[in-house]
Amino acid sequence: MKSTQQQKKPQAYNFFENVYDVVKLIPKGRVSSYGAIANYLGTKMSARMVGWAMHGAPKGVPAHRVLNRNGMLTGKHHFKTPNAMQQLLEKEGLKVIKDKVQYFSEKFWDPAKELG
């Protein structure tokens, strides 16, 4: 909209967009982890960036399906409400106890395995 705005960094956004793309591909009732997505993108050491990407995730990106390696809702606090993440996951048919997804290994969705 604004022409006087500064240009964005295409390289950085490429990584972020990649994350969004993978997250959006996560099927309902499934969950993934930051490390898995980072690994799929080829930078498993940059799992933190995946989290940052979620911070700026646009609508349509189910960030609530992305958890840490332990299956814990580490980012629930960053949602509109701390309950939103768990509620969404439970609505997808997942069981969340004490901010932790049950049967995480069963519901785990690995992009590198499913897509590749």
Added chain:
DNA sequence: CAGGTGACCCAGA
């Protein structure tokens, strides 16, 4: 420009 932070992960003690 430099330093600190972060929705993480792994390895070593």
Added chain:
DNA sequence: ATCTGGGCCACCT
């Protein structure tokens, strides 16, 4: 079992 350190890269002050 817990604690500490290292690493990655974008963003903020």
